[in-house]
Amino acid sequence: MPSLPLQDTVHETAPFDWKTLRVERDGETVVVPCLSFTLWFGVTDAPLLLDFYERAMEALGTLFTHYIAESMKARAKITPRALTMIPTWIRKPAEFKIYYAQFSGGPDTHPASFDIVFRHTPRLTPARQEAYRRNLPTLVKQGFAVETGLPATVFRVTLPLDHPLAAPAKLIPWVLEFEAVKRGEFICGGCDLAINYDAAQGDVVEKEAWALCGRYPGLDWFTSTFGLWLRRYEPGIGDLLPLVKRAGWITLVNQKSIDYLGGQARLEEVLAHDRTVAITRVAHGAVIRCGETPRLGELARADIPYRSIAGALRPVRLERMPGMSNAREEWIENWLGLLDVPVPGKVQ
Numbered sequence: 001m002p003s004l005p006l007q008d009t010v011h012e013t014a015p016f017d018w019k020t021l022r023v024e025r026d027g028e029t030v031v032v033p034c035l036s037f038t039l040w041f042g043v044t045d046a047p048l049l050l051d052f053y054e055r056a057m058e059a060l061g062t063l064f065t066h067y068i069a070e071s072m073k074a075r076a077k078i079t080p081r082a083l084t085m086i087p088t089w090i091r092k093p094a095e096f097k098i099y100y101a102q103f104s105g106g107p108d109t110h111p112a113s114f115d116i117v118f119r120h121t122p123r124l125t126p127a128r129q130e131a132y133r134r135n136l137p138t139l140v141k142q143g144f145a146v147e148t149g150l151p152a153t154v155f156r157v158t159l160p161l162d163h164p165l166a167a168p169a170k171l172i173p174w175v176l177e178f179e180a181v182k183r184g185e186f187i188c189g190g191c192d193l194a195i196n197y198d199a200a201q202g203d204v205v206e207k208e209a210w211a212l213c214g215r216y217p218g219l220d221w222f223t224s225t226f227g228l229w230l231r232r233y234e235p236g237i238g239d240l241l242p243l244v245k246r247a248g249w250i251t252l253v254n255q256k257s258i259d260y261l262g263g264q265a266r267l268e269e270v271l272a273h274d275r276t277v278a279i280t281r282v283a284h285g286a287v288i289r290c291g292e293t294p295r296l297g298e299l300a301r302a303d304i305p306y307r308s309i310a311g312a313l314r315p316v317r318l319e320r321m322p323g324m325s326n327a328r329e330e331w332i333e334n335w336l337g338l339l340d341v342p343v344p345g346k347v348q
Contacts, residue, residue, distance in 0.1 A: 016296070018161065021195060021219075023208045030205045031212065034111035034158040035166050035294070036194035036220055039180055039252065040187040040227055041153040042242070043123050049090050049155065051179040056114050056157040057083075059165055059174070063112040069101035078103065086116055093120035098151060100224075109198045111160040117224040119151045133239055140233045150240075152187060152227030155180075158196055168293050175250060176280065176287065183283040187230045187242045189252035193294045194220035210331055216296040217338045218305045220248060229321050234260070243318045247310040247339055249294035255285045257316040267312060274308040299338075310339035 023031035039052065057064075066075040067082050089099045098119045105112035124132060159166045165174060175181060175191050193216075197209040213221045231240040242254035261267055264286065271277045271288070280287040288309055295305040310317075320333040 021212055021216075023197075023205070023212075025201070025205065029108045029110075030201055031195055031197040031208050032109055032111045033161060034113070034194050034196050035161060035163075035171070035191070036156060036158045036222065037175055037189075037191045038154065038156040038220075038222065039178075039184070039189035040230055040245070041155075041180075041184070042121060042150070042187050042231065043185055044090075044093070044120050044153065045123075045180075045184060046090050048180040048184045049118070049153070050087060052155050053086050053090070053116075055174075055178060056155070060112050060114065060157065060159065060163075063105045063160075064103040064114065065105060066107050067101060067103045070099070075104060075107050086118075089118055093118070095120065105160075109196050111158060111196060112163070113156075113158045113196055115154070115156040115222075115224065117152075117154045117227065119153055121151070121153070136233060136238065136240070137235070150228060150231050152230060154224050154227050156222060158194060172250070172289065181252065181282060181287065185254070185284045186252055187227075187254060188244045188257070190220065190245065190248045191250035191294075192220040192248040193218055193296055194222065199223075210335075213335055214338070215299055217299055217303075218248070218295045218297045220246070221335060225321060225324075226318065229318055241316065244313050244316055245318050246336055247290075247306045247313055247317070249290055249306070251288045251290075251306075251309060251313070252282075253285050253288060253313065253316070257313075258286060260316055261312070270312045271308055277308060304339055304341060306339055314340060 018033055021031070021033035022029065041049070061083075064078055067078050068075045069082070069085060085101060093099070096119075098117065100118075101116045103114040104110045165171060171191070178184075180186060181189070195209055195212060198205055209221065213219045226245055230243045230245060232243055233239075234241040237256075237260065239256070241260055242257050244251060244253055244257060258264055258267055261270075264281065267286070268279055271279070274290070276291045278289045280289070290306050290309050297303040297305040318336055320336070321329060323329075
């Protein structure tokens with residue numbers, strides 16, 4: 001029997017109208033549901049990033065019609081030259097330059113997209129790494145290294161819910177086969193139901209996206225700015241600790257984060273009571289999956305998914321994103337902690 005697309009396999013307590021997650025303004029689509037796969041990196045490993053690009057383009061390239069990059073003011077139709085842009089950045093990056101591009105399935109917001117925010121960060125030699133660790137406490141006291149944010153690379157690809165690859169039976173092995181998952185030193189990552197929205201439309205559209213993410217706790221929200229705050233200085237280990245942005249259907253956790261939690265065996269022990277959880281070890285961490293399909297949940301019904309994983313990863317979860325407007329910072333902090341909210345009448 002062929003795999004069903006994700007929109008036909010995600011079951012809530014009643015049939016779900018996916019149009020609920022779609023918003024139009026003045027005839028233009030500004031918010032759409034999708035399935036997202038995101039990886040964050042602190043160190044550049046060119047072959048693994050190229051593999052990510054090639055696999056994403058192989059799966060979705062025929063859907064992409066428009067792109068925006070660097071200083072462009074609006075999306076333009078994809079050209080053959082545009083398709084060589086990302087591989088060129090990765091193979092021949094300029095020092096200290098931050099590159100940005102997004103491929104999309106149309107001139108408006110679309111469920112098929114590929115976001116790339118790339119900064120070349122070479123791996124330090126053992127001697128330089130040791131010197132950096134010795135200097136970290138001083139750098140932190142001076143406000144550098146952590147408090148000012150640490151640039152990260154992020155690759156995020158999104159699929160329409162009716163895409164053949166979006167069927168969980170196909171999607172799970174597809175995610176696990178990325179070289180960056182199998183042997184990459186990712187900071188963290190995840191695969192979840194999500195929304196794409198047009199941030200360029202301003203606060204009105206962003207608040208529409210916020211409302212949906214607040215109503216459905218399993219829905220992922222994305223901004224590349226998360227990457228600045230996904231590492232925290234920990235005096236106890238004398239190093240930067242990679243953080244998980246948020247728990248989800250598939251959550252990728254760095255080995256340093258796992259060690260901080262007490263090690264792989266301890267993490268497995270903490271999650272053993274939840275029979276829906278599957279843990280796959282990879283070279284530099286673990287891939288934790290909660291259930292065979294992703295779930296939206298619904299806050300009004302006190303239905304909050306992924307709570308066991310959220311609880312287990314709480315000590316290594318991102319808590320806030322400073323340095324922005326009070327309202328924006330407050331919403332992000334509340335959303336990051338939404339899976340941890342106590343549910344009346346339920347055992348936490």
